[in-house]
Amino acid sequence: MNYDDVVTGRRSIRGYQDKPVPRALIEEVLALAMRSPSSMNTQPWNFTIVTGAVLDKIRAGNTERNLAGVPHSREFRIGTAFEGQHRDRQVGVAKQLFAAMGIAREDKDARQDWVLRGFRQFDAPICVIITYDRELADSDDTAFDCGAVTTALVNAAWSRGLGAVINSQGIMQSPVVREHAGIAEDQVIMKAVALGWPDDGFPANAVVSERKSVAEATNFVGFDSDG
Numbered sequence: 001m002n003y004d005d006v007v008t009g010r011r012s013i014r015g016y017q018d019k020p021v022p023r024a025l026i027e028e029v030l031a032l033a034m035r036s037p038s039s040m041n042t043q044p045w046n047f048t049i050v051t052g053a054v055l056d057k058i059r060a061g062n063t064e065r066n067l068a069g070v071p072h073s074r075e076f077r078i079g080t081a082f083e084g085q086h087r088d089r090q091v092g093v094a095k096q097l098f099a100a101m102g103i104a105r106e107d108k109d110a111r112q113d114w115v116l117r118g119f120r121q122f123d124a125p126i127c128v129i130i131t132y133d134r135e136l137a138d139s140d141d142t143a144f145d146c147g148a149v150t151t152a153l154v155n156a157a158w159s160r161g162l163g164a165v166i167n168s169q170g171i172m173q174s175p176v177v178r179e180h181a182g183i184a185e186d187q188v189i190m191k192a193v194a195l196g197w198p199d200d201g202f203p204a205n206a207v208v209s210e211r212k213s214v215a216e217a218t219n220f221v222g223f224d225s226d227g
């Protein structure tokens with residue numbers, strides 16, 4: 001697969017085959033991802049790869065606590081609710097996913113099932129917990145660097161036929177993740193990536209989310225008018 005095929009073909013995968021992913025392949029994907037640039041080459045990222053019974057305990061604990069109304073305890077700032085164009089994009093992709101899954105707007109049970117699926121890491125066979133070194137917590141570069149390596153990870157996975165979805169839903173109850181995955185206190189939990197072989201029959205996996213145009217996102221300065 002060439003670069004364009006990976007970048008334009010990749011999409012978030014929220015339904016997986018019940019098929020194990022070889023550890024060597026995960027290591028290969030991580031090695032590619034870790035070629036990402038980072039501020040001063042600090043490489044603040046670390047990865048805890050969880051599967052099997054441990055991952056099932058995390059899914060269960062995360063789901064139970066969320067259903068019980070325990071306030072989320074994510075270890076990063078989430079800001080206030082989206083408004084305007086950001087809210088429109090959030091709603092836009094949700095509509096695409098619900099349409100693909102045949103979930104009607106008024107079908108509260110089906111919508112709740114979808115949320116619960118997220119709490120379970122989309123039933124993926126593997127979850128990669130992205131953490132960073134706590135001593136670098138004061139720098140925004142650290143979050144920036146974690147984003148870079150995580151994007152590289154999902155692209156590298158795609159290039160090997162694996163699917164993934166970066167997610168915050170699976171780590172809403174971070175103490176549960178920390179306890180079962182044995183994450184040390186010198187690490188801050190940043191994000192999760194559900195990983196596995198895509199189930200091609202799962203409708204949401206076909207959704208291609210929209211992007212604003214280069215023209216909308218870009219301001220060229222100092223160029224001749226003909227570029």
Ligand SMILES: Cc1cc2nc3c(=O)[nH]c(=O)nc-3n(C[C@H](O)[C@H](O)[C@H](O)COP(=O)(O)O)c2cc1C
Nearest residue numbers: 010011012093118165166167168169170191207209
């Ligand atoms: C930081 C971050 C957090 C995300 N959290 C979730 C999540 O909790 N649940 C989910 O279903 N998708 C989550 N996503 C996936 C986004 O919804 C998805 O990347 C976006 O809609 C674009 O779609 P695409 O990945 O298919 O191109 C997250 C993505 C990022 C980068």
